[in-house]
Amino acid sequence: MSDVSMVVNGRKVSGHVEDRTLLVHYLREHLGMTGTHVGCDTSQCGACVVHMDGKAVKSCSVLAVQASGSEILTIEGLAATADADLHPVQAAFREHHGLQCGFCTPGMIMAATDMIRRHPEGLDEKTVRAELEGNICRCTGYHNIVKAILAASEKMKGMAENKETVAA
Amino acid sequence: MGVEGIGARVARKEDKRFITGGGRYVDDMVVPGMKHAVFVRSPHAHADILGIDVSAAEAMPGVIGVLTGKQIKADGIGNLICGWMIHSKDGSPMNMGAWSPLAVDRVRYAGDAVAIVVAETKGQARDAAEAVEVSYQERDAVTSAVDALKPDAPQLHPEAAGNLIYDWEIGNGPETDAALARAAHITRMHIVNNRLVPNAMEPRAALGVYDKAEDHYTCWTTSQNPHVARLVMSAFYNVAPENKLRVIAPDVGGGFGSKIFIYPEEIVCLWASKRTGVPVKWVADRTESFLTDAHGRDHVTEVQLAFDENHRMIGLKVDTIANFGAYMSLFSSSVPTYLYATLLSGQYNIPAIHANVRAVYTNTAPVDAYRGAGRPEATYLLERTVETAARELGLSPAELRRKNFIREFPHQTPVIMNYDAGDYEASLSAAMQAADWDGFEARRSEAKSRGKLRGIGMSCYIEACGIAPSAAVGSLGAGVGLWESAEVRVNAVGTIEVLTGSHSHGQGHETTFAQLVSERFGVPLDSVSIVHGDTDKVQMGMGTYGSRSGAVGMSAIVKALDKVEAKAKKIAAHLMEADEGDIVIENGELKVAGTDKSVPWFQLALAAYTAHNLPGGMEPGLKETAFYDPSNFTFPAGCYICEVEIDPDTGITDIVQFVAADDFGNIINPMIVEGQVHGGIAQGVGQALLEGAHYDDSSGQLLTASYMDYTMPRADDLPSFQLSHQNTPCPSNPLGIKGCGEAGAIGSPPAVINAITDAIGTNDLQMPATPQKVWATIRSATRH
Numbered sequence A: 001m002s003d004v005s006m007v008v009n010g011r012k013v014s015g016h017v018e019d020r021t022l023l024v025h026y027l028r029e030h031l032g033m034t035g036t037h038v039g040c041d042t043s044q045c046g047a048c049v050v051h052m053d054g055k056a057v058k059s060c061s062v063l064a065v066q067a068s069g070s071e072i073l074t075i076e077g078l079a080a081t082a083d084a085d086l087h088p089v090q091a092a093f094r095e096h097h098g099l100q101c102g103f104c105t106p107g108m109i110m111a112a113t114d115m116i117r118r119h120p121e122g123l124d125e126k127t128v129r130a131e132l133e134g135n136i137c138r139c140t141g142y143h144n145i146v147k148a149i150l151a152a153s154e155k156m157k158g159m160a161e162n163k164e165t166v167a168a
Numbered sequence B: 001m002g003v004e005g006i007g008a009r010v011a012r013k014e015d016k017r018f019i020t021g022g023g024r025y026v027d028d029m030v031v032p033g034m035k036h037a038v039f040v041r042s043p044h045a046h047a048d049i050l051g052i053d054v055s056a057a058e059a060m061p062g063v064i065g066v067l068t069g070k071q072i073k074a075d076g077i078g079n080l081i082c083g084w085m086i087h088s089k090d091g092s093p094m095n096m097g098a099w100s101p102l103a104v105d106r107v108r109y110a111g112d113a114v115a116i117v118v119a120e121t122k123g124q125a126r127d128a129a130e131a132v133e134v135s136y137q138e139r140d141a142v143t144s145a146v147d148a149l150k151p152d153a154p155q156l157h158p159e160a161a162g163n164l165i166y167d168w169e170i171g172n173g174p175e176t177d178a179a180l181a182r183a184a185h186i187t188r189m190h191i192v193n194n195r196l197v198p199n200a201m202e203p204r205a206a207l208g209v210y211d212k213a214e215d216h217y218t219c220w221t222t223s224q225n226p227h228v229a230r231l232v233m234s235a236f237y238n239v240a241p242e243n244k245l246r247v248i249a250p251d252v253g254g255g256f257g258s259k260i261f262i263y264p265e266e267i268v269c270l271w272a273s274k275r276t277g278v279p280v281k282w283v284a285d286r287t288e289s290f291l292t293d294a295h296g297r298d299h300v301t302e303v304q305l306a307f308d309e310n311h312r313m314i315g316l317k318v319d320t321i322a323n324f325g326a327y328m329s330l331f332s333s334s335v336p337t338y339l340y341a342t343l344l345s346g347q348y349n350i351p352a353i354h355a356n357v358r359a360v361y362t363n364t365a366p367v368d369a370y371r372g373a374g375r376p377e378a379t380y381l382l383e384r385t386v387e388t389a390a391r392e393l394g395l396s397p398a399e400l401r402r403k404n405f406i407r408e409f410p411h412q413t414p415v416i417m418n419y420d421a422g423d424y425e426a427s428l429s430a431a432m433q434a435a436d437w438d439g440f441e442a443r444r445s446e447a448k449s450r451g452k453l454r455g456i457g458m459s460c461y462i463e464a465c466g467i468a469p470s471a472a473v474g475s476l477g478a479g480v481g482l483w484e485s486a487e488v489r490v491n492a493v494g495t496i497e498v499l500t501g502s503h504s505h506g507q508g509h510e511t512t513f514a515q516l517v518s519e520r521f522g523v524p525l526d527s528v529s530i531v532h533g534d535t536d537k538v539q540m541g542m543g544t545y546g547s548r549s550g551a552v553g554m555s556a557i558v559k560a561l562d563k564v565e566a567k568a569k570k571i572a573a574h575l576m577e578a579d580e581g582d583i584v585i586e587n588g589e590l591k592v593a594g595t596d597k598s599v600p601w602f603q604l605a606l607a608a609y610t611a612h613n614l615p616g617g618m619e620p621g622l623k624e625t626a627f628y629d630p631s632n633f634t635f636p637a638g639c640y641i642c643e644v645e646i647d648p649d650t651g652i653t654d655i656v657q658f659v660a661a662d663d664f665g666n667i668i669n670p671m672i673v674e675g676q677v678h679g680g681i682a683q684g685v686g687q688a689l690l691e692g693a694h695y696d697d698s699s700g701q702l703l704t705a706s707y708m709d710y711t712m713p714r715a716d717d718l719p720s721f722q723l724s725h726q727n728t729p730c731p732s733n734p735l736g737i738k739g740c741g742e743a744g745a746i747g748s749p750p751a752v753i754n755a756i757t758d759a760i761g762t763n764d765l766q767m768p769a770t771p772q773k774v775w776a777t778i779r780s781a782t783r784h
Helices: A023-030 A075-081 A088-095 A105-118 A125-134 A143-167 B015-019 B069-074 B122-131 B173-181 B226-235 B264-276 B286-292 B375-393 B397-404 B424-434 B437-449 B470-475 B509-521 B549-576 B601-610 B670-690 B743-760 B771-783
Strands: A002-008 A011-017 A049-052 A055-058 A071-073 B035-041 B047-053 B063-068 B113-119 B133-138 B164-171 B185-193 B205-211 B216-221 B245-248 B280-283 B299-307 B313-325 B353-361 B453-462 B484-490 B496-500 B528-531 B583-586 B589-592 B598-600 B623-628 B637-646 B653-663 B722-725
Touching (some): A011 A023, A055 A105, A088 A105, B035 B122, B069 B264, B113 B122, B164 B173, B173 B313, B205 B264, B216 B226, B226 B264, B375 B397, B375 B743, B424 B653, B453 B743, B496 B549, B549 B598, B598 B601
Parallel strands (some): B313 B353
Antiparallel strands (some): A049 A071, B299 B313, B453 B637, B484 B496
């Protein structure tokens, strides 16, 4: 058994877990945060993507003890980072019908948010499709997910530019 | 059309919870005292169980109980059944072998459940499952249906001699043989429809809770049809009477057919909860899903299509062997018969058709309905054969199809179906125009200059949805009726709840169904809530599959709305002292036509519940129930065109454009309908290019049991799709809806393979067209 402590969505948490506990199971079973999903056993599907210290990780591939001392952001905390009811990526998924059953959606949105952050210059369809290699969706055929990510990327670019203009 | 009514692209009401992490799936449920289960599964494809020693497992930390097949038998839990009776052509009923929820003396596929371990944590249950000692005597296994029919094949069930479940036929054999005998040309093909694993992203799960004080069970389960699950578990598996069993299917993460069926795990979890005295939760891991979810397709077919000298189709003869796996799943028998062979006429006028289907046991996972269920198999064989025939006859694929299209409706095919409406020319023309068919040869030449092989292929599909008229399917062997139910409850403040027997697991019913109500009464979408998925809340219903929730489920809602409207108008007429026939509903008000008199909707609702001033003899309240039984199937149809570019050095196929032109009848929410088509096409392209469940022939082990081995379509395997609709309203239901859930998966595989075979210049190619297979085919074609 090991002690872990981390910051999840801005809140300090700590616990006592079996050594083999994965981050995703710590979030779901110990903290009751069930927005992060498990869709496979081999780190392929991406339903469990969260941000660890600002970067997207598959939380099925990180032990809870490895995450100890980190800052974790999950789907439940995403909107608050934009200080809005919905983060622009969440809003774009809804507007463009980028989800159906909703199971892959939290991982998709967290991966997409990270993707947009890494491409401040903007995204094109080919890049989005290549970058989504680690996230599987069975419902949408990706068509509207790609549209949603491109739209969110444009919107966030605009927001960043506005912010810079205001700051200047 | 209002901004939120029929035809509006309304963003989905249910999305907010899914995009914020607020979805509630079975694995998210926690009940007091809940413990975790892991199943012990057979590592062998075929073996006798000589003994099971659970003593070491029982002594492991955290273990609450280890239960086996002998105990479940002793407690009187029944075997799993197939609910659709098919008779062989000699009149004998299908040969169904026994399927115990936990195997007792023999296992028949790798993954067959043998025991359940319940422990404090899932990790402890998993550790203990490893410690259950099962002594097996291995038998020879057979995984291919063709091999299983051979005289010396290993035998699975004593009830099914030669592994044959049924030998069934449809159509007119002598007439078809006569057509073949007088044909000017016959196209013959050997068609394999590859076995697929449905792979809903949410793995199957069950949470069984037994309440000893009430002698009552609750089952949370990943189901597309919770009422059917309750019915079957009560009536056939003897879990509990229906009034003592509540089944809840909360948010369900995709189904595609695989969550229609009742599996051993939910039965065993309920039973184990009573046996151990604790709530028992089981969640499949992905490999378990690969091993035990009902697979789809797996047909081997010989087909002959006969033409006269004018290129008219005169006869179609089909001989199919269908792999059923180790046990007959709930609706398995209907898939390669009435959901398959009845669609073999496609969009064409074919006067004589005969199909023979043999269903066969093998040592593989059970096979049942997967998105399209029989209709993709029919469409694939017909559309590949028609395309091949066009090449053999030297005609363009469009010309050959046009010569043979059905153009007058209703049209009675030789294989039961009576097509009620359609315009196949319209979708073909629209697709060809959208794809710039005429400009293709120039694109092919340009690709050739870059060393690439470019090809184009089409597919004209038809399917039968809106399943189904109950008396009709009853006469064909169905064990249930296929109507749907709805209850519309208008609350005293005018908000509305619709209780539907349909179930949404991604289809967006909470939005689409609400749009229907909003349109009818002029109330905001936000005032309408859709309730589904709980047998304690919702009246008996039949669930969601076969693209039936629009055509059948919403028709039931329409019937209930009709009753509500009639009563509301009576009350309004009484309040405004007007004639009932003069009352109209507009913009959320009940008005007396041609006057300025009106009652707002909410006031009318309140009047119904205060009951201070109702027409004489009228019951208070505003709530109506309806059951809708369709009078016919519906017949969505369309044309898909795929254009590919192949690198001859690597065999990699790149889909450069994909066009879909569909006729779904009337559409409530185009955005949601398009999403269904996108997803369907992705699954069809997956079947054509990437996916295939492979068993090792000798050991019977599933070689593709993870996402590292089974190729799921990823974003970079697919293009964006070009969609259009050419809708002819369905005449048989009140909304004119045909259904859209499966079309993409039905129409796309032949379009993709027709494009690839066009590019590489051979008709001999089976799915999935992996780079290795395409490369080898190109190499062998150039060698000849």
